[in-house]
Ligand SMILES: Cc1cc2nc3c(=O)[nH]c(=O)nc-3n(C[C@H](O)[C@H](O)[C@H](O)COP(=O)(O)OP(=O)(O)OC[C@H]3O[C@@H](n4cnc5c(N)ncnc54)[C@H](O)[C@@H]3O)c2cc1C
């Protein structure tokens with residue numbers, strides 16, 4: 001077998017890369033050890049979030065990506081349910097107000113449409129919050145939701161339409177490396193010679209890296225979510241809270257309570273079927289994807305405190321997914337000088353859906369040797385931004401037996 | 402002909418209204434595991450959490466030429482409960498489930 005590009009990993013990122021490369025005319029083979037959607041991309045929320053992005057390259061990538069989904073929705077054969085809903089970030093305590101205000105100010109300066117709402121304005125937009133003790137909220141009307149599994153499927157079917165081949169339930173034995181250049185992938189389905197390999201393994205990217213002698217600083221950060229029965233429209237927007245933002249970006253600022261150690265922060269979205277997804281946690285527990293009673297209770301407590309209307313709604317299941325977390329929370333989208341023909345596209349933490357389109361475009365342009373249409377500064381996403389010491393410290397900090 | 406048409410429209414997962422044809426399509430696209438069927442079609446994710454449809458889907462998979470061993474766990478809650486009941490429950494320790 002031969003392909004211009006072999007992609008390892010059938011999550012949202014691998015499939016987005018497959019789609020953009022195949023559409024640009026490259027021959028593509030995607031290798032997945034199970035079925036597509038085997039990893040984090042089927043154990044996540046539905047947000048195409050702007051308000052949860054740090055101003056700078058993080059927000060710039062999200063803004064670039066979100067503009068692509070309306071056109072992709074028309075192009076795809078699968079309905080990705082892209083819907084602009086807006087996001088409300090609930091603020092529960094006085095001391096959070098100033099922090100959230102300055103976060104919002106920096107986002108406004110970066111071109112985001114964020115406003116500060118007092119309790120009455122908050123309630124008018126979000127009647128389900130009646131009875132909650134809030135000092136206000138920030139609101140952005142540009143955020144959207146998407147159907148996560150359908151997004152991955154849409155990239156996959158689109159890639160196949162442009163000729164991409166999928167090797168599912170396929171085991172990689174080794175990578176063929178000649179003169180510091182990857183030239184092939186040996187699998188239990190046979191040898192594939194290729195010009196490029198893309199490591200899109202999500203939280204498993206470090207294991208794929210190890211097979212090539214590379215250390216990639218990504219660790220799993222677990223998120224637990226409760227799913228309710230379908231109910232009539234309860235929320236007009238995505239809802240998060242100030243604590244969610246703190247848990248995502250500044251876990252060091254959180255206290256030492258059980259809630260804070262689990263990184264409890266509110267996330268609420270509603271699917272087209274009417275099910276509510278209520279989250280969540282940010283925990284470092286290795287590759288453990290179990291849900292815990294403790295987290296479920298605390299998610300319910302925190303959620304019902306901010307949105308009392310949730311109280312009488314039944315939950316029907318719970319799940320946990322592993323966010324691929326890097327030392328600076330930015331993805332690694334990078335070539336590697338010492339190993340020609342390799343691109344890493346992994347480590348999108350809690351932003352993989354939102355950033356999938358721009359990631360697919362960037363990787364296809366890197367491989368084609370074209371200037372990036374997004375104008376994103378790749379040095380900020382390179383593997384080389386982490387020193388040897390950074391990587392050692394990171395692994396030491398999150399080392400899990 | 403008529404029978405074929407009926408097959409196509411047959412609902413295999415009542416909670417999620419997933420048809421047998423949709424499951425068949427996923428299998429034809431190379432899916433060989435219950436987890437894959439769930440992710441591709443949303444079957445087994447409804448109110449009954451697959452209690453009604455899982456058996457039928459397992460059978461379809463086992464009849465397909467390249468079947469895989471079936472491994473899929475059930476997640477709590479096994480019974481539905483309101484968020485309020487959950488919010489007022491004992492947290493339990495770090496590892497309680
Ligand atoms: C609780 C939770 C909520 C989230 N909510 C959101 C949200 O609202 N919005 C958002 O944008 N993002 C969200 N995310 C983040 C998002 O889900 C991830 O960033 C994204 O799914 C990562 O995609 P991926 O393709 O990199 O990884 P994955 O989906 O994990 O894909 C990697 C794939 O590689 C395969 N693989 C690994 N090793 C090998 C190998 N050796 N050979 C072959 N295949 C291999 C795996 O089987 C897997 O299928 C959330 C995450 C969690 C956990």
Ligand code: FES
Pocket residue numbers: 413414415416417444445446447448449450451452453454455
């Ligand atoms: S019949 Fe499929 S989930 Fe209930």
